[in-house]
Amino acid sequence: MKYVALLFFVLPVLAHAADRPISAEEFERMVTGKTFSYANGGVPYGAEEYMDNRRVRWTFLDGECTEGKWYQAGEQICFVYDTIDVPQCWTFFEDGGRLKARYVGQSEATSLFETARMDEPLYCLGPEVGV
Numbered sequence: 001m002k003y004v005a006l007l008f009f010v011l012p013v014l015a016h017a018a019d020r021p022i023s024a025e026e027f028e029r030m031v032t033g034k035t036f037s038y039a040n041g042g043v044p045y046g047a048e049e050y051m052d053n054r055r056v057r058w059t060f061l062d063g064e065c066t067e068g069k070w071y072q073a074g075e076q077i078c079f080v081y082d083t084i085d086v087p088q089c090w091t092f093f094e095d096g097g098r099l100k101a102r103y104v105g106q107s108e109a110t111s112l113f114e115t116a117r118m119d120e121p122l123y124c125l126g127p128e129v130g131v
Contacts (some may be wrong), residue, residue, distance in 0.1 A: 012095060020093050021076075021091065022094055023072075026094075027077055027092055029104045030094075031051075032050050033050070033051075034053050034118065035049040035050070035119075035122055036050070036059055036117055037113060037114070037116040038101070038112040038115060039112065039115045040112055044061055046112075048122075049122045052103065054069050055067070055068070055069055056068050056079060056081075056112070057124070063125035065122055066081045066083045066084070068081035077089070077091075077092055078090075088103070088111065089103075090102060090103055090104060098113065098114040098117075099131055
């Protein structure tokens with residue numbers, strides 16, 4: 001009986017921890033030096049390479065990449081890219097050891113889920129690729 005009572009205490013605490021946005025420091029430790037692939041609703045969405053000094057490289061999986069930087073804004077992680085004028089802000093969560101990102105100001109349908117984590121850089125094609 002006391003184990004059942006313990007479950008009623010522990011389960012809500014664990015559920016709340018899963019809903020807690022990760023901090024910029026946690027995010028930086030988790031992503032720097034890695035490339036993550038993301039999906040939306042089970043459909044591949046894009047990939048991002050996270051480099052030193054909060055620099056990033058993003059692709060919609062079309063072979064073209066755009067460079068940018070990320071920064072913290074409250075509980076959000078915002079990205080500014082060379083080809084997009086408006087910051088893209090997300091709230092990141094850790095869910096079962098994987099990243100989940102929710103676009104700020106949008107519904108739950110605009111959530112991305114980590115599908116892969118690699119040590120290799122992105123493979124980018126095209127004339128916009130930097131050195």
